[in-house]
Amino acid sequence: MITRHRAMLGAVLLLLAAACGQQDPPGSGKGFTLRYEEPAAADRDHHRFLKDRAPAEAVLADLNGHLALPRGVEVVARSCDGGGTGYDPEEHRIELCYDDLAEERDLIGRSGSAHPDEDLSHIVRETLYHEAGHALLDALHRTLDDRAEEDAADRFAQVMLLRAGDPEGEQTLLAAARSYDAEAAADPAPDPADEHAPPATRAASHRCAVYGAGPARHPELAGPARADCSAVWTRTRDSWTRDLAPLLRH
Numbered sequence: 001m002i003t004r005h006r007a008m009l010g011a012v013l014l015l016l017a018a019a020c021g022q023q024d025p026p027g028s029g030k031g032f033t034l035r036y037e038e039p040a041a042a043d044r045d046h047h048r049f050l051k052d053r054a055p056a057e058a059v060l061a062d063l064n065g066h067l068a069l070p071r072g073v074e075v076v077a078r079s080c081d082g083g084g085t086g087y088d089p090e091e092h093r094i095e096l097c098y099d100d101l102a103e104e105r106d107l108i109g110r111s112g113s114a115h116p117d118e119d120l121s122h123i124v125r126e127t128l129y130h131e132a133g134h135a136l137l138d139a140l141h142r143t144l145d146d147r148a149e150e151d152a153a154d155r156f157a158q159v160m161l162l163r164a165g166d167p168e169g170e171q172t173l174l175a176a177a178r179s180y181d182a183e184a185a186a187d188p189a190p191d192p193a194d195e196h197a198p199p200a201t202r203a204a205s206h207r208c209a210v211y212g213a214g215p216a217r218h219p220e221l222a223g224p225a226r227a228d229c230s231a232v233w234t235r236t237r238d239s240w241t242r243d244l245a246p247l248l249r250h
């Protein structure tokens with residue numbers, strides 16, 4: 001009887017799963033999922049920081065609420081031993097490195113931040129949106145040269161963080177811009193082999209997007225160099241919105 005009950009329960013669960021499946025948008029896959037690996041001893045504080053403040057959970061909830069991916073993308077928080085946070089197109093996986101947080105914390109210290117923990121949370125958020133941009137370009141089969149892809153990933157982060165006129169999104173991009181400033185000041189001659197734009201350029205792009213998306217909210221960012229930022233923001237938003245159309249939930 002136990003076996004028979006289990007079989008019946010199994011059939012009911014299968015029916016429920018089928019019914020639930022029909023309500024999912026086509027091709028929703030598993031979306032972005034998050035897994036924490038145990039940290040190396042040196043990374044324990046930053047593993048704890050991520051678990052306690054949960055910036056990655058917030059980013060993934062936003063991405064999964066907004067986008068239906070054709071396949072799962074796993075975000076793995078782990079000790080990378082200097083390997084560097086990034087998206088792996090072979091595995092459809094984003095590695096978020098605990099050890100990168102130590103480097104970011106150092107840059108935040110150099111920038112003289114009064115709120116280093118908040119800034120670090122912001123930078124993790126901006127980083128994950130950037131890496132999600134790579135994953136989405138891959139899912140959309142968009143092939144760009146290295147620099148163009150990095151720039152597009154930065155613009156994806158801008159669109160996700162600014163699309164709702166949310167002050168926290170603006171603060172996230174401005175905190176990331178301060179970190180890029182500190183990186184530029186620490187190393188005025190960036191590696192020419194780096195596929196990313198130089199840190200000073202990335203900082204300028206984020207500030208231009210924040211100003212362009214809401215000039216009235218950021219008079220402190222106004223200036224002749226930002227005269228075109230509203231037009232740049234409109235192009236950025238419209239271009240990514242068009243590219244994402246097949247994946248948008250609403």
Ligand SMILES: [Zn+2]
Binds near residue numbers: 134153
């Ligand atoms: Zn990148």
